[in-house]
Amino acid sequence: MEHAPAGVEPETNPEVARLLKEQREFISERMPPRELAAYLVIGIAFLVAAVAFVMVGDTDGFDVVPAIVLLVAYAAAGRVHFEIGPGHTDPSLLVLVPALFIEPPATVPLLIAAGCLLSRVPDYVTGAAHPEGALAALGNAWHAVGPAVVLAVAVDAGGPRFSDAGWYLLAFLAYVACDAASGITRDRIALGVASGLQLRILAQVYALDALLAPVGLMAALATAREQYAFLLVAPLLAALAILARERGRRLDNALELSETRAQVLEAELEATRTRMEVLGAVSHGLQTPVAGVVAIAGVLARRGAGMPAEALTEAAGRLEGDALALRQLVRQALDYVRLAEGEPLPVRLADVDVAALVREAAGRLPAGATGVAGSASAAAGSGGEVVARADAVRVHQILAALVARALAVSPDPAAIRMDAATDARDGAPAIVVTVTEGGEPLGPDAAAGLVAAPSGALGTLENQGTGVDLFVATALAEAMGGTLAVTPAAAGNSWRLTLPAAGPRTAS
Missing domain, CATH: 1.10.1760 (Arp2/3 complex 21 kDa subunit ARPC3)
Incomplete structure (x- = not known):
């Protein structure tokens, strides 16, 4: 038509x-x-x-x-x-x-x-x-x-x-x-x-x-x-001049509106391109854990009845790891969409033992280059429990993003360290989680670029997974009243997640 x-x-x-x-x-x-x-x-x-x-x-x-x-x-x-x-x-x-x-x-x-x-x-x-x-x-x-x-x-x-x-x-x-x-x-x-x-x-x-x-x-x-009677059309010319001036003003407004619409359309197209790239990168990132889940589920379906308990435990662990990776990717994608739309990220604050979450995240790191398990460590501060006022699910999400980043850039997993401790140097009690990674130290511009809103997922795919991990992680830390920052370390970089400490507990 x-x-x-x-x-x-x-x-x-x-x-x-x-x-x-x-x-x-x-x-x-x-x-x-x-x-x-x-x-x-x-x-x-x-x-x-x-x-x-x-x-x-x-x-x-x-x-x-x-x-x-x-x-x-x-x-x-x-x-x-x-x-x-x-x-x-x-x-x-x-x-x-x-x-x-x-x-x-x-x-x-x-x-x-x-x-x-x-x-x-x-x-x-x-x-x-x-x-x-x-x-x-x-x-x-x-x-x-x-x-x-x-x-x-x-x-x-x-x-x-x-x-x-x-x-x-x-x-x-x-x-x-x-x-x-x-x-x-x-x-x-x-x-x-x-x-x-x-x-x-x-x-x-x-x-x-x-x-x-x-x-x-x-x-x-x-x-x-x-x-000279034709000069009597002069009043009509004056009236038409007034109408022409009004039309000129309307056209001025129309041109401004047209330019504004063009700018808005270009911004929307750019945002759409960025989201498409992010979604494309997320889709690419989903392929590996999905393939793992499918493969392990297939093995368990065909051979599970005859497998020894140790092999079943190992397969279940891998299946759980891939499922967690899938959940992480989906959460990151959904949170990115919320941030792109200008919506706040939902968090549910409660008392959270951050040290336990750090130990769990460190336990999922691969063995070091020497083959010795536990080459990455997690240690609680001197006060025993390290309790923050935060959202446990969201803290886990941030730690997963930091671990993914550390694994991507560290030549040797043994260089990765994770620590949780209390810190009251700034006056208010806080919980600080430090994730140290290997690789090249980051300059100020590179560090700022990692936590900024992605202008294109493909440009950050190699060091940020889906290209939005650290951007979302920074926003999550701020939503819980904390911060996420990175500073160069002796051999690599140190990511510092700061969260408000939980208040004193009342005896029951």
Whole structure:
């Protein structure tokens, strides 16, 4: 099914918004070579046609004083701009129509070109428009050629008559044809505007012109009785100027809204790309534990009845380890989504023996390079139990992330150490868990990058598992009122998880 074409307003058509913005920027700047060439060709072609028309046409009856008045009036009307897409229209038709009857039609195109130039003089003086825009002003006078030729060839002199209404309609069609041909050619060469979009824009332009043309003819009829009666359209021009100014303000707001929407859309696309990469990395990370669970479950299903107790215990331990890894990945992914959406991470605070959690996490470390189990250690502080006010599940989640990081970067598992102790050096009692890893010491920028929100999971996949582990771990520590930081150690790095200590227990 074909989609309906977009409108020609910047609020609904991004292409129109882009062209309108470029056109506004273009007015005050020098033209690029391509645009300069387009305007030069259209402008020179107009001058050739207009001068040739004067040379071969009838110029008898040209009156200088009315011509000057018409020139000033046309310039004033040309200052009223209705922006439509990459171009604009104005109510100058209210002056053009009387001009075609007051002066010989052969002289009108050059008179209109002079009016176009005069209307832009204030902009050239103030710097609002570049002087090269004079070429555009010449090309903009093409619309006067068509009706001038029709009236010069087909209509007898002597002022407007209702009996010539058919010729006046033909003159308007010639006006549309000349203006459309020059405008489409110019914008196609200069701006690369698609013809379909141009035609939709011009349809609005000529709809307005079709409404103004009868008013211009009425002014011409009045001028046939009183020489300067066409000046009575001045209040109408003032009213249209007010409407044009209001439309300009609305277009300013529309452009700002369009730019804001574009920025928001780009931010949303970037966030979506990041989430897709994170989800892709999570999916990749899930493959290993899922494969382990499937394999071990298959072995137990086929051979479990005949396996010795020691082998069953080992298989169950591996199955539990892979299941815990799966749970860790799922939790990290869900927490990342919450953080990305700006939601707080849920925690349930209670008194937690952190030393027990550290010993459990250390017990899941692989044996050292020498094959001696327990090459990583966990030790409680001198006070016996190390009790924090925290969420046991969340502390376990943080420790799992730190262990995964340590295993990924430590050349020798024997270099990994885990300790839990009390610390009251900062005034308030706290529980500090230290995880020491091997590998290269981290600089400040690298350390900050590990705990920052990932801009792309794949870039951090090698040292952060799913690319969000340490980012989520830092947020979890803060949600429990603690901190997670890293400092270079003698051979590697030391991660320091600080949690609030539990309050004194009341005797039952």
